[in-house]
Amino acid sequence: MAMICCCFLCIETIKRLYAVVYTVMRNGIFVLLKNFKCDQRIIMDRANSFKTSILDMFPSITVGAAILDHGGRILSRNVAFSEKLGLQRKKHLVEEFPFLKRNFKEITIHGRQSIQWIKEKNVLLCLSPLELPEDKNRVFCLLFDQVSEDISHMKTMEMKELIMQLDVIIDAISEGVWVCDGKGNVLRVNPVSAALNDINAPDVVGRNMKDLESEGYFNECASLETIRTKKTVTRLVLLRRTNTMVIATAKPFFDEKGSLKMVVGTERDISKLEELHHFLRQQALLQDSLKEHINELKTLNRLSHNIIAKSESMIRILNQVARVSHVESTVLILGESGVGKTAIADLIHKNSGRSGKPFFSINCSSIPETLLESELFGYEKGAFTGARGTGKTGLIEMADGGTLFLDEIAELSLASQSKLLKFLDEGTFFRIGSTKKQEVDVRIIAATNKDLQDLVGKGAFRLDLYYRLNVISIHIPPLRERHACIISLIKHYINRFSSSMKVRRIISPDALEILTTYNYPGNVRELINICERIVVMTKREYVMPSDLPRQVLKSVQTENVDFCDLIQGETLPEFMARIESRVLVKTKARYGSQEKMADALGVTQPTINRKMKKYGL
Structure with missing residues (x-):
């Protein structure tokens, strides 16, 4: 970009002006010719009016002056022009200074003035369109050589400014x-x-x-x-x-x-x-930890749709299930009968990489010892008296690629334990009556309601098999030790059976209090049976205490233990949850509305609402 305010005047006009003012902006350099005392537009108008008389005045003009065509060929010039540019015999300005071609192009195309500093000659070249009577395609040129000091000064100032900026940048x-x-x-x-x-x-x-x-x-x-x-x-x-x-x-x-x-x-x-790398590593570890936590929460949320877990102990178990599901390790599930060991085993399988493969379950205590081996490993035809003519595929072979759940593993005989141990170690087995080795890929999950270490001490269970099974153990507490789950379980199964039987059953507060007080020696299995019995045997919509099974009423009536006593194995949060849920049940039965309950208990209504949702009330 270039902008100049200059005057192309005859010598008489220049003598009448105090000075020539112009501004140059080229390559970041600004030049100002000072002491103009009239408007630029007026000067340019006056300059144009004198252009036609300049030809007659060339000899008397003290600055270099020339008339050229649009290609840069010199048509007329004065002595000062030739001397300042060293063009005494040369007749083409652009051939001598090729970079001026751009300036002439600007005049030809746009019809406006142009300026160019010729460094090697130390002169300022000012070009302007000139319209002569006989030819309008002319260019008028003036040379100025009195601006070098101004330009040098401005260059010096500009260089100082640039150096200062460079210093700031380097230091920063x-x-x-x-x-x-x-x-x-x-x-x-x-x-x-x-x-x-x-x-x-x-x-x-x-x-x-x-x-x-x-x-x-x-x-x-x-x-x-x-x-x-x-x-x-x-x-x-x-x-x-x-x-x-x-x-x-x-x-x-x-x-x-x-x-x-x-x-x-x-x-x-x-x-x-290294500090930055350490910081980035820490951030990456934090990010991985957050991702893992989010995945655990997602998995926990998914698992909670299949297993009702309101107590802290059951939430911990679901977290364990989420971890062991993604590995191939053998799992040993411990807990009383009816606590849900089979449900946990099934949940591990469904959330593992084997979920698309078979899941087989066998209760080792329900099959006679003489038949258990054939159920597990299968047999060839004619292997023994009464064997099928086609033979039989065992559960281990049928579960190839999937999971085999061995419930009540403590009931296996020592002979069967030995064969199971060999399979776990080698991943191979022989069908009964066969000499052909079978190789399968099966994950084993075992469960028992007995103390295997005690059985090992008594010689009833192999120590090496115990260690082989007990890679990862999950202990499921009895229902009486996870009281926070009871109300949710009752409501879940009452609704489930009511829906399947197309009836409507609602547990009254008094009945619910009795059910939450009951000890459930048969654990979740007994609770499910009680809920089914209630839905089937109750004829009215609201279930009252009189509709509950006799053993439940008898147990509650004869129970001589204060409900505030801490149950063995119960944690303080679980104890507080049990007490709090029972207080809410009793208060709701007495007052009915949440507002009255809040007044009676000295808390706000939103608190009552939140806690009742927490306990499924």
Whole structure:
């Protein structure tokens, strides 16, 4: 972009003006010719009015003046023009100064003035369209040589400004910066580099890098290697004064002739990078931890649709299930009869990578010892008296690729335990009556309601099999120890059976209190049976205490234990949940509305509402 305010006047007009004012903006340089005392538009209008008379006045014009065509051929000129440009015999301005072609193109296409500084001649060339009576395609040219001092001054000011900006930029860089000339003499050191090297910048500026290296400032200087090879060099450098290891990079810069003009080196403290890497590793670990936690929550939410878990102990179990589902380890599930060991085993299978493969379950206590081996491993035809003519495929073979759940594993005989152990160790087995080894991929989940360690001590269970099964153990507490689950379980199964039987049954507060007080020796299995009995045998919509099974009423009536007593194995949060839920049941039965319950208990209605939702009331 260029903009100039200039005057193309005859000599008489120039003498009447105090000065010529113009502004030049080219390559970041601004030039101002001062002392105009009239409007630019007026001057240009006056200048244009005098253009036609300039031809007659060339000899008397003190500045260089010429008339050219649009191609740059000189048609008429005065002596000053020829002398200032050294064109005594040459008749084409553009051929002498090819860069003026752009200026003439601007005049031809846009019909506006143009200006160009001719550095080697130290003159300012002003070009303007000229319309003569006989030919309108002319260009009027004036030369000014009195502006060099102004331009030099402005250049100096501009250079100072640029140098100041460069200083600010270099000092603000977070890495160390060394600048030296093509011979290795230090030109500049920024504060970061001065701190890394424990030096004062003025002490090293002007000195040669070779001397600094020999004096022990650093070893294997990258800048010296760049001066030698004329290539960019990056290397690890030990700054001896501070014993700091840095990554030093030196890059060469050449002049237009290809000579090495300058080398700019940077230093980056490796310890800062290690701190950054450590921070990034910590962030990555935190991110992984958060992802794992989110996945656990998602898995827990998915599992909770299949298993009702309101107590802390059951939530812990679901977290264990989520972890063991994604590995191939053998799992041993411990707990009383009816606590849901089969449901947990099925949940592990469904959330594992084997979910699309078979899941088989066998109760080892329900099959006679003589038949158990054939059920597990199968047999060939004619293997024994009464065997099928086609033979039989065992459960282990049928579960290939999937999961086999061995319930009541403690009931296996020692002989069957030995064969099971061999299968677990080798993954192979023989059908009864066969000599062909079978190889399958089956995950084993075992369960028992007995103390296997006690059985091992009595010699009724193999120690090596116990260790082979007990890779991961999950203990399911009895229902009486997870009281927070009882209300939700009751409501779930009452609704389930009511829906399947197409009836409507609602548990009254009094009946619900009795059911939550009951000890459930048969655990969840007994609770399910009681709920089914209630739905089937109750004839009215609301279930009253009189509709409950006799053993439940008898147990509650004869129970001689204060409900505030801590149940064995019950945690404090579970104890508090049990007491709180029972208080809510009794209060609801007495007062009915949540507002009255809140007044009676000295809490707010939203608190009552939140806690009743928590316990499924």
